[in-house]
Amino acid sequence: MRDETFHAVCKPNGCTPVMLGRQRLFTVFILAATVLGIVVGWLCNRSLPSEKALEVAANLSIITDAFLRLIKMVIAPLVFASLVSAIARMGNATEIGRVGIKTMAWFLGASCISLMVGLVMAHWLQPGAALHLHVDAQVSPVAVSSSNAESFGLTDFMTHLIPRSIVEAMANNEILQIVVFSIFIGTAAAALREKASKLVELVEQLAAIMFKMTDYVMKTAPLAIFAALASSICLHGIGIVDTYARFVAGFYLSLGILWALLIAALVVTVGPRGLRLISSIRHTVLLAFATSSSEAAYPRLLEQLVDFGIPRRIASFVLPLGYSFNLDGAMMYCTFAILFIAQAYGIELTLAQQVALFGLLIVTTKGVAGVPRAAIAVIAVTLHYFKLPESGIALVLAVDHILDMGRSATNIVGNSVAAAVVATWEGAAEPPPQSDSA
Template identity: 55%
Template sequence: MKLNRLTKMILVAMVLGIFCGYLFRELASSPAAITAFADQLSILTDIFLRLIKMIIAPLVFSTLVVGIARMGDAATVGRIGAKAMAWFLTASLVSLTLGLIMVNLLKPGVGLGLPLPDVAASSGIEKGALSLKDFISHLIPKSVFDAMAKNEILAIVVFSMFFGTGAAAIGDKAKGLIDAIDAVAHIMLKVTGYVMNFAPFAVFAAIAGMVAKEGLGILSTYGSFMAQFYLSLGLLWLALLAMGAIFLKGRVIELLRAVREPALLAFTTASSEAAYPKTLQGLKRFGCSDRIASFVMPMGYSFNLDGSMMYCTFAAIFIAQAYGIDLSLSQEITMLLVLMVTSKGIAGVPRASLVVIAATLSQFNIPEAGLLLLLGVDHFLDMGRSATNVLGNAIAACVVAKSEKELTAALPEVDDDEDQDGRKDIELTPAFAKQG
C-alpha cells in the first residue's frame, strides 16, 4: 500500500515519540522533571489542535451552506438527513451491542489482579448525561457566532441548514453570496494543507509526553484489558466494513485506503476532530459528493461516534466485573438503551466517553471510583476509539452518497505536496454544481 509523505512523517514521528519519551523517563532525575517535560511538549500538541479547531467552524459552515444551497429544495435536505440518522442509529446499536457481547465473553474485569479503588473515592470526572434541555441547547444556538466561538458543531450544522435552505429558496439573488462562501470553503481547505504540515510535530509531542508520563510499564499492567478492547475494536471495524460492503460492495476496501491517513492522524493524536479536514479530502478523492460529505460528517461527530459507543458499554461492564457486581441481562439491555440516548450530542465535551460512563454507573449502583482503573490507560484507549470514529463516519457518508447516486469513481491518489499546490482533488464546485 503506497503511503504519502504526510502519512510516512506521522509514522516516523510516532516511533520517535515512543523512543524519546521512554528514554527521557529512564534518564529523568525526578517525577517532577518528567511532568515538566510532558507539559512542555504538550504545547506543540495544543497548538496543532487549536489550529484544527480554528478551521473547523468556517469549514463546516462554508461547505455545508454551499452544498445545501445548491441542492435545490428542502425535501432533498430532509431525505439525506433522514438516511444519515437511520444509519447513525443502526451503527450505534451495533457498536453498543458488540461492546456488550465482547465484554461478557472476555470478562476483562474478572481476576484483574489490581487493587480496587475505594468505592467512596472520587474519580474527578463530573457526571454529565445529556438532558433534553442540554441537548436542545447544543442543537439550537442562541447565536451562530457563539456556536462558532465554542466549536458547537451540531449547532453550526443546524444554522447552516437554515441558511443554505433560505439561500436556495431565493434563487439567483443569493448566487453571488453562495459563490463567495464557496470561495471561503476553498480557502479553508488550502489552510488545512498548511496546518497539516504541523501534524508530525504534534504527533511526536503527544506520544513522547504520554510515554514519558505514563511509562510503557502501564501497557504490561493493563495489557490484557487493552488487548481485549482492541480485539473488540477490530471486530467493530469488520462489522462496519461489512455493513458498508452491503452498499459499496468491493469499494469498501478502497474507502479504507482513502481514509487511512485521517484515521492514523486521529489515532496518533487521540482526536477525531483533528482528522476532520483530512477526512473530507479523503472522501472527495474516493468519489463521495462534497455536499453529502459536508452534510453527513458534521452530524456524525455528534451522533455516530462508533468507537466511543463501544467503549461505553465495554468500560461500564468491566468496572462492574472488577467490583464483583453481577448485572442481569435485562439490566445490561437497559444500560445499552440508556447509552443510546445519553451519548448523543456530546461532541466537544472533554473526555466525553468518561463523562457518559460516569453518569451511567450511578444509575446502576456501580462504584464511580472504578473509573480510576481506566484513567491511566484512557489515552491509549482513546487512540483506538478516535480512529474508529473516523472510519464509521466515512462509511456513513459514502453509504448515503451511494443511496443518492452521488458516489463516483475515485480520483487518482496524489501526494500531499500536490494537494497543497491546489490540485483539483480538493475543488468543491463541480460536485456541488449538480442540482437536486
C-alpha cells in the first residue's frame, strides 16, 4: 500500500480540506456527466430515426472505447508490479509467524464469503436479465464479435494457468498467467530478502508509476460515463435507467447482507463488545463512503482500532495487509458486476466457469489497493479472460462511482473486523496499558 497516499490525503487529525475539495469536485463532475448523458441519450432516442441514432451511438462509443483501451493498456504492468511488491513486502512465508498465518486465513475466508454473496445474489436477483443485449448489435469496435464462453471449461483453465512465456502473457493480457508468474517472482524475492532488495525497490517504483498512470486514466471517467450512458440510452431508450436502478439497489442489498455476516462473525469471535467497534468507526466509514476512498480513512482507522483495545503491533500489521488482500466490497462488486454483464448479453456461465471466476477474482483483486476505481480494471481483465463482451464495461461504468462509495465503506468494515478477530485469536484484544506503544 502506498504510504504517500496517506500523507497526501490525510494528516494525523484528519483529511485535508484540499483533498476533500477535489473529491467533491470529481463527484460533481461524475453526477453532471451522468445527468447529461441521460438527457442527451434520451433526446437522441426520441428525436432521431433508428439509423441516425445508431450512428450517433457509434460516434459516442469512440470515447468509451478510448477509455477501455487506456484501461487495457495499464492492466498487465499494473497487476504484475502491484502483486509482486505486495507479496515481497510480506516477507518469507516461513517467517510470517503466527499472526501472519491467522491474518491470511481470515482474509481468505472473508474473500470467499464476499465472492459467494456476490454470486448468489446476482443469480437470485438477475439484475441484467431485462436488457436482452446482443453482442453483434453493439457498435463498439473493441467488442468481441461473438462469445465462446460456453466452450471454456476447467481443462482450458488449467491449460492457461502456467505461461509459456511471460512476454507472450503480457502481450496478450493473459491475466491469470501474469498472476502465476508474479506470485513466483514475489515469493522468490521475499525468500532472498536483501539479495533481491534492489529488484523489489524497482518493482515498487514501477507499481507507483502504474498507480499514477491509472489515476490519470480514471480522471477521464466522467467523459467516459457521459458517452457510455448517452450511447446506451440512445440505442435502448430510457428504460435502461430502470435496469441501472435495480442493479444499484441489488448491489447495496448484497452489501447489507455482507455487512451482516461480517458483524455476526465479529460478535461470535469477539463477543458483544464487537458492536462497540462498529459504533466507534461509524464516522470513518462515512468518510470512506463520502470520498469513495478507503485509503483516506486509514490513519484515523488505525488509531480507532488501537483505542478499541487492539495492540498497535497487531493493528499496524493487519490493516496494511488488509488494504491489499482483504477488499471485501471490491471483490463482491466484481462478481456481481461480471454476472450482471453476462446476464445482459444472455450468456450463462457454466459451473466450471464460475469456479474459475471465483479463483481468478481471489488473486486479481489483491495488491491493487489505492487505485481509484481499480475494480473497473479487474472487471476488464475478467471479461477479457472469459471472452465476454468487453463493451459490457460501459454498462457498469455509468454507475460505478455510486457503487464505489459502498464498496469503499465495506472495505473499512471488513478490515476492522479482521484486525479485531486476529487480535482475539492472539488473546490480545484487551485495552492496552498506557505505556504500550508497540
